[in-house]
Amino acid sequence: MSFQNPVFIPGPTNIPDSIRKACDMPTLDHRSPAFARLFRPAVEGVRRVLKMAEGEVVLIPSTGTGGWESAISNTLSPGDTVLAARFGMFSHRWIDLCQRHGLNVRVIDSPWGEGAPLAAIEAALRADAEGTIKAVLATHNETATGVKSDIAGIRRALDAAGHPAMLFVDGVSSIASMPFDFADWGVDIAVAGSQKGFMLPAGLAIIGISPKAIAATKTARLPRTFFDFGDMLTSYAGGGYPYTPAVGLIAGLAHAIDLLEAEGLDNVHARHTRLAEGVRRAVLAWGMTPFAASPDLYSDTVTAVRVPPGCNGTELVQLAAAKYGVAFGVGLGEVAGKVFRIGHLGMLTEAMVLSGLAVAEMCMADLGWPVKLGSGVAAAQEFYRGSVPALALAAE
């Protein structure tokens, strides 16, 4: 594995040089006013990226998994019921976490490759006249299958059913790369991680919380201390932090948001769509298809490529790493071997994506897959040529 090559895993992403520098800072006294001066812009920036109109942001030194745990342990009590669809490894894991913490999860199983089943969710909510369901969990972007779900649609389902459940969204692999609208979608808790669209190293869970979710913390009886929202918000109000914060990641987050906003959030989203579309053109040129069941489900941050019959995606990933020093993602769980995954999120360029496609093609040829060298690259080149805005790339 050479650090000279970009990575094409669906996170952690390639870290821009200036973000690495922002994170790499000398020790700063987190009990001094200097900390508050550094912290506030990060929190305010997250609020803008999530498009929050009200509510609070907390930053916890952990990961997306910690963010999931914080969402439920702060707002729910043992035995509470939540509704969740399962259609990939990461939706599966959040459900598993809920069960370990003593929640009753009503699981709607959908085929992997599908997104959140809106009709079934609405039906389940309508059937819950007594309001047993306290929260609906939704995986905005299922990283395992490269599928995005319609969070606005889930909000509509809740509204159509007139159901008061909270809406918790796992946006770990979507937020800051794909459009997200906390306010408009009526999200109650959004969970993001530092190492995806925010382009930072792993180590920070980034969480948006609605007033309704904050209210729920008052009565929630699941135990928590490290993840306690109340401690966080009380400390933040005084310019502090309940324990030792990950100062470098917080400084990096503020800088990452500066970069995102300098490019323009809409432009960032459009760039992800453009880069993803080039990858998809390559996949089709290879005679393969994205694993996502239909184009409206295509994720703009990761493409799970369904490999030809008789081929094994995991072999490609291993060969790419061992022979060419390039990292792709393997298929996880029930799609192990059936797909390989190309991450295309974070501060990526056309040149970088093309090198990933070129390496994937060499691996396919090496493994005897029926693919013509250069074919996917050419399809992506053709698309990028026509779509890349001149001078789009600032000297980051």
Place this chain on the structure above:
Amino acid sequence: MSFQNPVFIPGPTNIPDSIRKACDMPTLDHRSPAFARLFRPAVEGVRRVLKMAEGEVVLIPSTGTGGWESAISNTLSPGDTVLAARFGMFSHRWIDLCQRHGLNVRVIDSPWGEGAPLAAIEAALRADAEGTIKAVLATHNETATGVKSDIAGIRRALDAAGHPAMLFVDGVSSIASMPFDFADWGVDIAVAGSQKGFMLPAGLAIIGISPKAIAATKTARLPRTFFDFGDMLTSYAGGGYPYTPAVGLIAGLAHAIDLLEAEGLDNVHARHTRLAEGVRRAVLAWGMTPFAASPDLYSDTVTAVRVPPGCNGTELVQLAAAKYGVAFGVGLGEVAGKVFRIGHLGMLTEAMVLSGLAVAEMCMADLGWPVKLGSGVAAAQEFYRGSVPALALAAE
């Protein structure tokens, strides 16, 4: 606050340049074999620093507070009883955490400034013939008061009482700076943090676990997922990690241990004792005393300085930051104002300590405290002159 000056807070510590570089790394695929190659030396190194003969090490992207939470949530069940002495802010906080998680804490309150009360602990254990107490919690180094406790003594108390309780030790501000002997002291869980003796940024809880504590995880019913030791160890066995690891901090940890071992752990401990003794000589020269009740309790990583009557330690800390750009620690909780704290842990030199002492003296003079400029510096100089080994300082 100038980043040119060292910090004298009791953690996070000043970060050596080479550790900053080790942490600041490009993205590495944590699902690739390269991750295991990087992870294993870190874990093995921790084992040596803790002096573990058996058991396991886990590294969790969180902090000391997360380490505390992981210790109890992995090994205990709701309603379980633990025994803990409270004699400072950090022993207090661990007790509070236990209570929030539904444990029954038998608290032995001791005056702040004292260490763990061995006799009272032994008495409590002897009185618990039925073995209700599942674990004894011990704060090895109470960062709030600059007091170290006798963990070997607690082990002797357990043995003398013939009590089977586990021994959980908060070594956050002692481990890697002061002697620690997991095996010899019969520790069941030791909690350390990256940002103290390991000289890293905050963001990693470093935890040693005995076979007995691992056995306890099988039946422990407190909920946990992010902190689950079982998931950690299962993943480690396969060269993986249960979620996205903090790769840079892990790489930095391996390098930090290389630095510690290049200096020699015994030499590291001796250096901390030497630097601390210089600070204490300065304190006495100022006509003040360490807050710790007796010399055997003096911490080698932090000195809480009892300020003269009518003086306020917090004012000194604020003035040092605002006027001289130097960070000291305020008194916390019931010693707020009554002390200020000088951290002297991590990769520190005599020159650095002397600059801290000199700045503290200027603040004292500015605030009208009855202290002669240069007096504490001179006392520390005299001690260092006679005790520093020539050529002790490698070109780190």
Place this chain on the structure above:
Amino acid sequence: MSFQNPVFIPGPTNIPDSIRKACDMPTLDHRSPAFARLFRPAVEGVRRVLKMAEGEVVLIPSTGTGGWESAISNTLSPGDTVLAARFGMFSHRWIDLCQRHGLNVRVIDSPWGEGAPLAAIEAALRADAEGTIKAVLATHNETATGVKSDIAGIRRALDAAGHPAMLFVDGVSSIASMPFDFADWGVDIAVAGSQKGFMLPAGLAIIGISPKAIAATKTARLPRTFFDFGDMLTSYAGGGYPYTPAVGLIAGLAHAIDLLEAEGLDNVHARHTRLAEGVRRAVLAWGMTPFAASPDLYSDTVTAVRVPPGCNGTELVQLAAAKYGVAFGVGLGEVAGKVFRIGHLGMLTEAMVLSGLAVAEMCMADLGWPVKLGSGVAAAQEFYRGSVPALALAAE
């Protein structure tokens, strides 16, 4: 221009992360023994890379141009005669420098695209029975045209003519990337720069000097102080430096040589040949040709691509930078517009080269050049697939 993309200029090269870290160091007292400990390995390493059996190495805080100047000003006197062939921009510039410093240059002009004309050189030497020619200047790798010259052949010409002239070689864009044999070729002064095969930032001229050249310094009357070899060697002997050295670049040089030797110099050369050959296959697949007149002249560090009639290489370079954020080299001097240049030296991978080729193709298509997208990429892929050693790439 995005810093995320590799550069494809023929130097400065892409800088490996660990080299950037080695260069980025805190201030070290260059009058202390610590400096000598850092300096000596750099000098000794250069000796090995150049394959010197005897003589000295000096490191001067300047560039290749400074290296050229040092070579002549230390060894020659006003009015001295040197022999040089001119067949590209960089051989031209060295000649110009000599003329500015009052030397009499016997210039052998050869067509650009050719290498050093061995027969003409030998003839000139044979004609100089009186030994007027004090030195032969040779450009090992003409960066402007992508042409390598046969330095061993020039040595044979000198020997055949029985001529005592010194042999000065500009190896700026060859040394550390292509085979170089100071001892075997009888080189008297070899000039390299930090920013090419050594993969460092610009700022250090790296110079090997034979005993014969050192002897020449005793009588040489061209003025010099900053570049004075005598001052350098006298200072080095005492562990010092005649003025303030570029300590970070020297530390980086020592590390770069560690990297080169860890890979193996022969492997480094083979990798450059392999990467270059892939580029040349792509060029042929585009229906174009390298500018170098014949395959034996092909440089392994840079390919000047002769563009199709009616096309302008400079437009490609400008478009690549403006639209795709990728840097190639323009044609210089008399080949301006007629070529564009692809640098392929330093710590490069197949994935990186392929991204450069893919971007070049997009630009060609954008400019209406008669090239099929993906064609060059495919040719390079096919070659790399068959030639890259598995696991060749260490986790630099």
Place this chain on the structure above:
Amino acid sequence: MSFQNPVFIPGPTNIPDSIRKACDMPTLDHRSPAFARLFRPAVEGVRRVLKMAEGEVVLIPSTGTGGWESAISNTLSPGDTVLAARFGMFSHRWIDLCQRHGLNVRVIDSPWGEGAPLAAIEAALRADAEGTIKAVLATHNETATGVKSDIAGIRRALDAAGHPAMLFVDGVSSIASMPFDFADWGVDIAVAGSQKGFMLPAGLAIIGISPKAIAATKTARLPRTFFDFGDMLTSYAGGGYPYTPAVGLIAGLAHAIDLLEAEGLDNVHARHTRLAEGVRRAVLAWGMTPFAASPDLYSDTVTAVRVPPGCNGTELVQLAAAKYGVAFGVGLGEVAGKVFRIGHLGMLTEAMVLSGLAVAEMCMADLGWPVKLGSGVAAAQEFYRGSVPALALAAE
């Protein structure tokens, strides 16, 4: 030598973290417009720091010695006469350089510890009615003795004598730390280096050139190519550089000037005066004196401390490095052993200076010098207490 400690050599200085980051950049194509965007602010900033009203700035990848060489080789011809005073190692070296390059130097020898002898200079100029003297060389701050000279006074001498000679000033260890007024003082060439007041690593000569000096380049016949001002200015005009520039140092220079201007140049000068005065108070408290002959000559960037009879300053410097890991400057040339030097320039704080003073005292005690521990520290503390502006130190 520990990198944790500040250095107290009179340059290179301690490098602020943000400057290290600005210098440590990925490769940027120096032939692209991105280079010009980065270069221009650096050049414009230097113009402001030097207080130039007209003329040009060149940045050459070399050092102060290279700057000296460039000054004379661009403006003078072999045999030309220059006037220079010699009163320390660095004024000596510039004179030596001139002689090596074939100039006729009229040397006015003054005792070391004195500054430029204005009356003697004026007399020499008046005596040169025929205008033989082409340039007056002046060392603004003699780093070897800690003496500053009155450059405005030399201008007055030139004006009083009505002499047309150019005025060349070595401001290597003064510029950016002490007031400098290119326009007001009628300077023709000012030479600075990156590694002193600009707080960068060594490797960049920073040169201001008056229109008169530029005019002189047209007829100057000393050979130069690497240092040629004409090539520089021609290239700059087109957004280029005559060879490969030291891009990272140029980026760092622009950032350093941002830091200086954020603090305010007047404040920077005042800070240097304040820090220097504290050092001088300490020296007096030790019963010693600055080597500079009178207070008006005291340098604000370096203090050469005259050591007591029977003591050897070099021993102190060696002991400080070996035992305490702290770097001071030895006495050079005729003051070897008679002084040791404390550098106090660049981004320094009171806390840093005090640590240096404290370490010097320990060394004095170790060596048996008649000095009371803490005495110099106390004198400096007393002075700093009363003079440091609150909140002066930004979070650099």
